Amino acid sequence: MSIDRKKKAASTGPQSIDGTRSDVLRAAAKLFRNQGYAATTLRQIAEAVDVKAGSIYYHFDSKEQILDEVLDTGIRVVMNEVRTRLDALPAEAPCRRRIEAAIEGHLVGMLQHGDFTSANIRIYGQIPAGPKKRHRAVRAAYANYWDQLLAECQGKGGLRADVSVSVLRLFVVGALNWTVEWFDPRHGSLEAFIRQISAIVFDGISPHATASNLHRLRPDSREQRR
Amino acid sequence: MSIDRKKKAASTGPQSIDGTRSDVLRAAAKLFRNQGYAATTLRQIAEAVDVKAGSIYYHFDSKEQILDEVLDTGIRVVMNEVRTRLDALPAEAPCRRRIEAAIEGHLVGMLQHGDFTSANIRIYGQIPAGPKKRHRAVRAAYANYWDQLLAECQGKGGLRADVSVSVLRLFVVGALNWTVEWFDPRHGSLEAFIRQISAIVFDGISPHATASNLHRLRPDSREQRR
DNA sequence: GTCTATAAACTGATAGAC
């Protein structure tokens, strides 16, 4: 029996160094992401970390407490990546560079902690009222962080002014959030992906005179305009 | 008892004219959206349409069959709105206008059938393998529809060429999908919203010389560039 | 810290009356 445990723990790899408690959170995030909160049973979480269901109650008071921690982690890892990059920029950095740094941090945070961030995004609209209300403050803080960045840039003329900051933030962060659902590292590096997404966010899908499509500016290959 | 039924049916409004079967689908879509598939019980669906749980099995073979129809409806209503608008355009319509029509159709379809479309987006990643596999063809057909539109435009130079069609489609459709999670009609009309979203999708968040921010082009109010 | 055993409630689905 203890032999079985050691074997499984070894196959679980270096994740187990933090102990059962963190293992439960990681397993829960993955299951919440792929099945939803209500559909995930404590027995499934327990089995994933090679423990019996009853043992979980030594580390957590309830299933809802596990949910609380998974939700908060999903936002905090992203916020940390964004804040780190923005704090590293010089104070006089132009808006485009600052927003690029925020986009990069958001994407890196999302894609490197996919189970926590994807679980957060997927299940937030489906959880009970209690956890939803408790988690709201963490979400609001992150939204506020973006709003301040964007509002400052819009005030300086570094951001389009015909759309409100809140709509810009909801659109951009929403679009970034969704990339975790379809980004595939087999189709290219994360760095290249970040550059592409940044380009679309800043300049849209319209054709631009970039190095890779300059040839399109020859009149005969241009689409007819009206 | 039959009095109670009539009273409830009247309060349910004109939705009931299609009969219990459609009522079940509408109620299921709403519950799936807000609680997830597994968390929604047949008893909850039954209660929402003022019927007993056992009665649902007269109209549907299983809970999974209800899921199948809710999922398919969520994509089909959107695809119909998009196709209707594109088919109404003249054959020589420029790419910008065609893509604008697709964006408008997608947003109208999503926001006017919010429970079906939001349920689809929210729970697709969390449902059992059977329904997921069955639904895949409907999703692929819609993705293909966008890909053909975008590929044709990119070939004509009507779309930026430094990002692949599939990434452009995934980003744009993903961003549009997410708007159903935050669009609030109290903050403005649907028409104005569509114009704003189209503007961001085509030209990005960078400042532009539009009528509403021309004053920003005065040199002294412009952000310092480097 | 983890286990077993169990309580109390709920689940999808079926059978048969009306």
Next chain:
DNA sequence: GTCTATCAGTTTATAGAC
């Protein structure tokens, strides 16, 4: 078409042994 009654299985959470 809808109802009631019920089956067999599952759920979260608890109690107490080790």
